[in-house]
Amino acid sequence: MARRRQIYEGKAKVLFEGPEPGTVVQYFKDDATAFNNQKKGTITGKGVINNRISEYLMTRLGDIGIPTHFVRRLNMREQLVREVEIVPVEVVIRNIVAGSMAKRFGMEEGTELPRSIVEFCYKSDELNDPLITEEHITAFGWAAPQELDEIVAMSLRINDFLCGLFLGIGLKLVDFKLEFGRLWENEQVRIVLADEISPDSCRLWDVKTNEKLDKDRFRRDLGGVEEAYQEVARRLGILPESGPRDMPGPETMQ
Ligand code: TMP
Numbered sequence: 001m002a003r004r005r006q007i008y009e010g011k012a013k014v015l016f017e018g019p020e021p022g023t024v025v026q027y028f029k030d031d032a033t034a035f036n037n038q039k040k041g042t043i044t045g046k047g048v049i050n051n052r053i054s055e056y057l058m059t060r061l062g063d064i065g066i067p068t069h070f071v072r073r074l075n076m077r078e079q080l081v082r083e084v085e086i087v088p089v090e091v092v093i094r095n096i097v098a099g100s101m102a103k104r105f106g107m108e109e110g111t112e113l114p115r116s117i118v119e120f121c122y123k124s125d126e127l128n129d130p131l132i133t134e135e136h137i138t139a140f141g142w143a144a145p146q147e148l149d150e151i152v153a154m155s156l157r158i159n160d161f162l163c164g165l166f167l168g169i170g171l172k173l174v175d176f177k178l179e180f181g182r183l184w185e186n187e188q189v190r191i192v193l194a195d196e197i198s199p200d201s202c203r204l205w206d207v208k209t210n211e212k213l214d215k216d217r218f219r220r221d222l223g224g225v226e227e228a229y230q231e232v233a234r235r236l237g238i239l240p241e242s243g244p245r246d247m248p249g250p251e252t253m254q
Contacts, residue, residue, distance in 0.1 A: 011037065012050070012200055022184075024083045025074065028054075032200070034219040036128050043218060047077045049229045050198035052238045055079055057162070057197045064161055066154060067192040069181060084181025084194050087143050088123040089132070091151060093159045094175040098203050099216075101175075110210065116159055118152055123179075150191045151180050158193070166204060169235035171213065174203035199229050 004016040007024065011033045016025040028047035033040050051073060058070035071080040094101055097111040101119075120137060121129040138145050155178055166173045179195035195201075199214040206213060213228040233239035 012047075013196070018080055018083070022083050023071065024081050026051075026079050026081055026196070028077050028079075028196075032215065032218050032225075034215070036125060039219065041218060043225050043229065045226055046200070046229055049233045049239070050196060050200060051077055051079055053198045053233055053236065054196040056236055056238050057165075058193070060165065061158060061161065061193065064157075066158060066161075067183075067190065069183065069192050069194040081194070082183055082192070084183045084192060086123070086194060087147070087151070087180045087182065087191070089137055089142055089151075089180075090121040090123055090129060091155050091178045091180070092119040092121065092175060093117070093155050093178070094119065095159070095163065096172065096174040096203075096205075098174050116156065118155055147182075147191050154180070154191070154193065162197075167207070170207045171204045171232070171235065172207055172210075174205055176202035199232050204232060 004025065006014060006016055008015040012029055012031060014027040014029065016027065018024045028051040030042045030044055030046045031040070032043045032046065055070065055073045058068045062068050062070065069081040069084050071082060073079045094117045095113060097105075097107045097113060098109045101107065101117075102109045102111075120132050120134065122132045122136070122142070123129060134148055137143050137148055143151065158178065159173070159176075162176070163173045176197065178193060178197070178201075180191050181194035182189050183192045202214055203216060204213045205211065212222065213232050217223065217225045217228045230239055
């Protein structure tokens, strides 16, 4: 079988040329890194689960009118997406203090924020994704002011929707990271949600126990990493327990 041309290899995904112009295949690996590649490992089955979770969340977001790059899942580890020019900014939305924010301000993890906070990082492994402001983004031309307004508005809508979705399955969306891209369509450019949304890019805590069900289990050597990813998929109703055709809807918590 002819091998597709590889476009890019990242830490958790490989991008291949898609079957038609303007499309890309995202292949989800089991590789996991943390602290900008200083910690490396494998989370068995992560690629398969993240492919499913990201498909599910992007589809649900598409249903409420958020434009995304997602086209369709192709197989266990691959999904077809529209080719976009990635805006070199990571958008982090926080609802509860955790991770780098807890460290930066000497705050206790788990403190509820008075309102959701949007942060930006410049996407650069060499520079360790430094925290930036909107001023840097527009002054350095990483995004135009109007694009940035759209990115922030979309991020807050995504946050509202995902908070509700996860709460319905007994999970708190503590924080998460989004990436956006420019999609060219008949001479027009628009901003769409890109990359992935998965337990690699979100912090998800059980509402009752505060148990961490995300990549922090890997970052902090908490054990039960594979099980945590599986549990998120199971609660979303996308981890079939009795065969691949058995796909129940999300489990609703009372
Ligand atoms: P942080 O607390 O380490 O800044 O992470 C905030 C959120 O962003 C957390 O849900 C994990 C996610 N994240 C990524 O997806 N990629 C990254 O490179 C980093 C640093 C964080």
